[in-house]
Amino acid sequence: MRGGRFGAALLSAALGLCLMSQPLSAAVPEYVGHKYCRTCHSSPDNDRYHLWLQSAHAAAFESLKGAEKVDPECLACHTTGSTGPLSDSVSEKDLRGVQCEACHGPGSLYKKMSVMRDPKRARDNGLWDVTRDVCLRCHR
Numbered sequence: 100m101r102g103g104r105f106g107a108a109l110l111s112a113a114l115g116l117c118l119m120s121q122p123l124s125a126a127v128p129e130y131v132g133h134k135y136c137r138t139c140h141s142s143p144d145n146d147r148y149h150l151w152l153q154s155a156h157a158a159a160f161e162s163l164k165g166a167e168k169v170d171p172e173c174l175a176c177h178t179t180g181s182t183g184p185l186s187d188s189v190s191e192k193d194l195r196g197v198q199c200e201a202c203h204g205p206g207s208l209y210k211k212m213s214v215m216r217d218p219k220r221a222r223d224n225g226l227w228d229v230t231r232d233v234c235l236r237c238h239r
């Protein structure tokens with residue numbers, strides 16, 4: 100859990116109290132890293148994982164030199180989820196490069212098989228539609 104997460108949790112709790120129809124525990128999606136996606140998206144018939152691994156996006160962190168590797172400005176587009184929130188199970192190191200979640204959204208809530216199988220539930224749990232705007236966040 101990172102800084103800001105507590106504030107976000109308080110905010111969603113407060114929203115939950117205001118809108119009584121919303122569950123109090125409304126969770127904020129967190130970045131989990133490409134290893135999670137790999138477990139289900141590297142089957143030979145539709146190997147999204149290795150397709151990505153061979154792309155320039157996967158190597159985007161390696162393009163940074165020296166002090167650029169810790170410059171928040173560069174990290175914003177050459178890593179994934181640099182402003183978080185990150186899941187407890189990953190560190191910044193696990194989120195180097197433009198990973199799956201940079202385009203598909205933070206995966207902590209949608210990565211469960213039961214959710215992923217259902218396009219609507221997946222979107223309700225943080226899966227983004229990859230529109231042009233997603234690319235334009237970094238490609239200006």
Ligand code: HEC
Pocket residue numbers: 131132133135136137138139140199200203205206207210211212215216217218221
């Ligand atoms: C437990 C297995 C599992 C994990 C982990 C998983 N997925 Fe999926 N994902 C699926 C299944 C099953 C589908 C349904 C259709 C398919 O096979 O593509 C799916 C579908 C998708 C789709 C297409 C959804 C749509 O409706 O357009 C995207 C995009 C996706 N996953 C991205 C990810 C990303 C990014 C991660 C990592 C954060 C991830 N998945 C982790 C199993 C998984």
Ligand code: HEC
Pocket residue numbers: 155156158159160161162175176177178179197201202229233234235236237238
């Ligand atoms: C989180 C930021 C980010 C997002 C989102 C993003 N990109 Fe990129 N993209 C980059 C960076 C950074 C590079 C350069 C990687 C390197 O070589 O260091 C790159 C490289 C590329 C390249 C290769 C360019 C070359 O010169 O070889 C293509 C093509 C591309 N992106 C297309 C897209 C498309 C299409 C989308 C949306 C679906 C997208 N990108 C979303 C950051 C992003």
Ligand code: HEC
Pocket residue numbers: 162163164167170172173174175176177236237238239
């Ligand atoms: C707003 C997003 C964004 C920021 C901020 C950003 N970059 Fe990039 N960077 C990109 C994209 C997108 C590309 C790919 C451009 C293309 O090929 O079309 C790229 C490409 C590069 C490349 C060329 C990679 C190659 O091998 O072709 C280098 C080097 C680079 N960036 C370094 C940096 C450094 C250093 C910083 C910080 C001072 C930085 N970038 C900040 C988005 C960004």
Ligand code: HEC
Pocket residue numbers: 133136137140145147148149151152156197198199200201202203229
């Ligand atoms: C640069 C942005 C970008 C990155 C990074 C990215 N994707 Fe995608 N992904 C897309 C776009 C755009 C589409 C829809 C068009 C298409 O099918 O190629 C898509 C489609 C998909 C689909 C649904 C289509 C199908 O064949 O089932 C899955 C699943 C998926 N991506 C998984 C992943 C996984 C897993 C990763 C990381 C290993 C990843 N993506 C990385 C942009 C991205």
